[in-house]
Amino acid sequence: MYTEKVMDHFMNPRNVGEIDNASGVGQVGNAKCGDIMKIYLDVKDGIIEDVKFKTFGCGSAIASSSVATEMIKGKTLEEALKLTNRQVVSALDGLPAPKIHCSVLAEQAIKSAILDYAQKNGLQFDELKDFNPDEDHHDHGHDHE
Amino acid sequence: MNKRIYLDYAATTPVKEEVFQAMKPYFTEAFGNPSSVYSYGREGKQAIDTARKQVAKAIGSKTDEIFFTGGGSEADNWAIKGIAYANKNKGKHIITSNIEHHAVLHTCEYLEKEGFKVTYLEVDEYGQIRIEDLKKAITDETILITIMFANNEVGTIQHIKEIGEIAREHKIYFHTDAVQALGNVKIDVNELNIDLLSVSAHKVYGPKGVGALYVRKGIKLFSFIHGGAQERRRRAGTENVAGIVGFGKAAEMATENLEEHVSKIKKLRDKLIDGINERIKYVRLNGHPTDRLPGNVNFVFEFIEGESLLLSLDLIGVAGSSGSACTSGSLDPSHVLMALGLPHEIAHGSLRLTIGDFTTEEDIDYVLENLPKIVDRLRMMSPLYEEVLKGGQK
Amino acid sequence: MNKRIYLDYAATTPVKEEVFQAMKPYFTEAFGNPSSVYSYGREGKQAIDTARKQVAKAIGSKTDEIFFTGGGSEADNWAIKGIAYANKNKGKHIITSNIEHHAVLHTCEYLEKEGFKVTYLEVDEYGQIRIEDLKKAITDETILITIMFANNEVGTIQHIKEIGEIAREHKIYFHTDAVQALGNVKIDVNELNIDLLSVSAHKVYGPKGVGALYVRKGIKLFSFIHGGAQERRRRAGTENVAGIVGFGKAAEMATENLEEHVSKIKKLRDKLIDGINERIKYVRLNGHPTDRLPGNVNFVFEFIEGESLLLSLDLIGVAGSSGSACTSGSLDPSHVLMALGLPHEIAHGSLRLTIGDFTTEEDIDYVLENLPKIVDRLRMMSPLYEEVLKGGQK
Ligand SMILES: Cc1ncc(COP(=O)(O)O)c(C=O)c1O
Ligand SMILES: Cc1ncc(COP(=O)(O)O)c(C=O)c1O
Ligand code: FES
Ligand code: FES
Numbered sequence A: 001m002y003t004e005k006v007m008d009h010f011m012n013p014r015n016v017g018e019i020d021n022a023s024g025v026g027q028v029g030n031a032k033c034g035d036i037m038k039i040y041l042d043v044k045d046g047i048i049e050d051v052k053f054k055t056f057g058c059g060s061a062i063a064s065s066s067v068a069t070e071m072i073k074g075k076t077l078e079e080a081l082k083l084t085n086r087q088v089v090s091a092l093d094g095l096p097a098p099k100i101h102c103s104v105l106a107e108q109a110i111k112s113a114i115l116d117y118a119q120k121n122g123l124q125f126d127e128l129k130d131f132n133p134d135e136d137h138h139d140h141g142h143d144h145e
Numbered sequence B, C: 001m002n003k004r005i006y007l008d009y010a011a012t013t014p015v016k017e018e019v020f021q022a023m024k025p026y027f028t029e030a031f032g033n034p035s036s037v038y039s040y041g042r043e044g045k046q047a048i049d050t051a052r053k054q055v056a057k058a059i060g061s062k063t064d065e066i067f068f069t070g071g072g073s074e075a076d077n078w079a080i081k082g083i084a085y086a087n088k089n090k091g092k093h094i095i096t097s098n099i100e101h102h103a104v105l106h107t108c109e110y111l112e113k114e115g116f117k118v119t120y121l122e123v124d125e126y127g128q129i130r131i132e133d134l135k136k137a138i139t140d141e142t143i144l145i146t147i148m149f150a151n152n153e154v155g156t157i158q159h160i161k162e163i164g165e166i167a168r169e170h171k172i173y174f175h176t177d178a179v180q181a182l183g184n185v186k187i188d189v190n191e192l193n194i195d196l197l198s199v200s201a202h203k204v205y206g207p208k209g210v211g212a213l214y215v216r217k218g219i220k221l222f223s224f225i226h227g228g229a230q231e232r233r234r235r236a237g238t239e240n241v242a243g244i245v246g247f248g249k250a251a252e253m254a255t256e257n258l259e260e261h262v263s264k265i266k267k268l269r270d271k272l273i274d275g276i277n278e279r280i281k282y283v284r285l286n287g288h289p290t291d292r293l294p295g296n297v298n299f300v301f302e303f304i305e306g307e308s309l310l311l312s313l314d315l316i317g318v319a320g321s322s323g324s325a326c327t328s329g330s331l332d333p334s335h336v337l338m339a340l341g342l343p344h345e346i347a348h349g350s351l352r353l354t355i356g357d358f359t360t361e362e363d364i365d366y367v368l369e370n371l372p373k374i375v376d377r378l379r380m381m382s383p384l385y386e387e388v389l390k391g392g393q394k
Helices: A004-011 A059-072 A077-081 A085-091 A097-121 B017-023 B039-059 B072-086 B102-113 B131-137 B160-169 B241-256 B258-279 B306-315 B335-339 B361-381 B383-390 C017-023 C039-059 C072-086 C102-113 C131-137 C160-169 C241-256 C258-279 C306-315 C335-339 C361-380 C383-390
Strands: A024-030 A035-044 A047-056 B066-069 B093-097 B117-121 B142-146 B173-177 B196-200 B211-215 B283-285 B296-301 B350-354 C066-069 C093-097 C117-121 C142-146 C173-177 C196-200 C211-215 C283-285 C296-301 C350-354
Touching (some): A004 B306, A024 A097, A035 A059, A035 A097, A035 B383, A047 A077, A047 B383, A059 A085, A059 B306, A077 A097, B039 B066, B039 B196, B072 B173, B072 B196, B072 B211, B093 B102, B131 B160, B160 B173, B258 B283, B258 B296, B258 B361, B306 B350, B306 B361, C017 C241, C039 C066, C039 C196, C039 C211, C039 C241, C066 C072, C072 C102, C072 C142, C072 C173, C102 C117, C131 C160, C258 C361
Parallel strands (some): B093 B142, B142 B173, B173 B196, C093 C117, C093 C142, C173 C196
Antiparallel strands (some): A024 A035, A035 A047, C196 C211
16 A cells, blocks of 8 residues: 555654754644654754654655655755645655655755744744644544545 | 475464365355255255254353354454344433444444443453452443453453353343353353353354354344345344355364364463573463463564564564554554553554464564574664663663 | 256346456455455455546546445435435425335335325326426426336336436436436436436346446435445445455446347347237237336236246246245235236236347347247136136237
């Protein structure tokens, strides 16, 4: 049911771990729903020098975190903020319908970490104006009609 | 992937070779309609009679108390709706538990919409209903008690005999979903005071899409599938002759050496349970420690999520199942694990491995060797485990 | 008995070798539960998807409009009860005919007890409903029209397209029992304005105990079997994977060379009809002369009783069926023959011979050679015939 890309990122996740004294940390999801994603950023001069993640969740949640961190590493914060869950899905060559929300989680976790960084540094980003990290993202897609 | 280790016997079982051989003639050769009066069809009719005897024997009923259905779910639906509608003038109250299979639960929920009242008994931390609760729940309006014999997820076996006695005393019909129990627990409908009982072939090395409902003689229940006069006018539809023959053979094989089978499976189960307890920290066994299906192993692995565990096992060739919401695409984790009182986040991390007739010691060794590494790897990725490590200890 | 000539294809058909071969792997090897997420089960899931496509193609529907069931009877029950209960707030009136299969008739009768109103349209002498009657029967309360595509006993085919148009105009759901039509008549649910349609595998050289219901997208109907999330949450129960695979293959084979098949069968049918008409006096063909299933031959043989005819044929190796009460053990002669206006005593003397893919010219010759002798012998014993002989002529 998963693509080779998903399985690769699940088995060999990139950027797992923590960053001590990270410049921004974001956590979304909730253990009740079975998924938590935590992102650590190391930002220098507006550029994401390093990024790490930890995820409690299913195969696609882990793969989504892995591929998303890969996609923002070395990018500017503005670029990272443009990352959408759709891009995450296509980077994984697709996810099953009920698993799309795992990719949303990855997008949110990154935004949440950048928000943390912005707040610590007194910055404002247009992309984060309407962003609420505690919003209930959790709509496990149903495939029934 | 070299290994293929199947540890999901509670989900379904392969058709045994003997069973398949018994079924085979009824597809292309002895294909006549059993309702036909003459030569063609006669073989099919006789074969169904034999199968009916075999299934009856497996649960200690009379032959003509067995009615074949299209599976366990149909049997559950029929029993519950059939009794409910046939007795709605006597009362509209049904008692069940909150760990039933969805075939029972969703049927009860449907009946609630149709004006019936349903009590969903809670279970204790091991998954058993409290007999006191049952007694208290009974009213003058109660027409049916439906409590499953053994649970498919955590393997807990209920005190069926006591439940049956109470139902009998109060003249309430007692139905039990014995889909998981057949072939794993001795069933005698008379000794256990059971009035209606559902079974399914594909859990006992028979084909999928065949089941049976036992209905104690004299009990009136409404037809569920209306139409032709098959199954003595109680269940219409051309009989799945090959499937029924397979079920008969499978039921016979599953019950003829029951004790031997059970002790063999139990040994493997206990080896797996003990091995996991010894090798992995922060785990806990779900379900009852002893009133438990011989092949059921169900553990919570804290800090990790069930699907990722299942997926990792699949990659090394081991098939299991989990109560995680992420596996099924549904909203909530397993209603059974929640009913046992497990918090959401812990219910998410459960893994069910179920042992069957083709499981070997080596299979168990292989799992015990690899599972700790998988759990470790996943925990290292988990933000929840991070906190434990930092705190030094939980 | 040397000969074994099967002329009861409308009752059931043998599973074709290709169909059996397609099913085989899903018993002992690819046995996983299709609801499982991983390796085991995946093959089953894919196989079901393929079968769904095959069945959809056979009736011109979309793939996700097909739901597998435990047979044609279940499909009929589900369609009718499912629409009735989902729409009872809109109205409680159903229109059907008085020559439907019992799976439809008894379901309607059950709904009458539950407070629905049912109009049973009468048919003309050939077994067709009158479109005018249908129009007149429609009220503001009508929620469902259920008229069979082709009749199992006399083979009459209805004007399905017209019925569908009328239903569409009045925004009433139209269900048709196409169990006998599949593989014998071209079916296109869109062209024919059909909203729900029942089919069964064992009538098209597939296995017994598998069927399907087509439900046009967007139509809400109540679940019939409640439980697990199979069949996109609309029909619970572990899927009969092997059976479904067999149905898919059979549906494909039955429809891919439809015209060729139909003309081959028709030729044999007409040979048998003409032969009987030529050789035997006091007979009459039941059903429509042209709007008729390609394989259906149904004759009344006056002055004799159906069972004795059937029994005599059986003794020379020919399997047929009859509309006689004595055959089925029920009280009345076939409700279909009665509905065509046949008097009791005549309805009793009917014989149905149905032709299928394995029927040969020689089979027909054999019947034509022997049937006149049998009829003669039985008539010589009949007190009714005595009068005819005495009167010189009828
Ligand atoms: C017209 C018709 N409808 C329904 C059925 C019932 O189908 P099944 O025997 O698969 O339940 C049959 C055959 O038995 C039939 O001929
Ligand atoms: C306890 C229980 N009841 C009912 C069922 C339903 O049986 P079936 O899949 O044959 O419809 C199952 C298995 O799926 C089960 O484990
Ligand atoms: S974490 Fe729940 S579906 Fe992915
Ligand atoms: S004559 Fe014997 S049953 Fe009808």
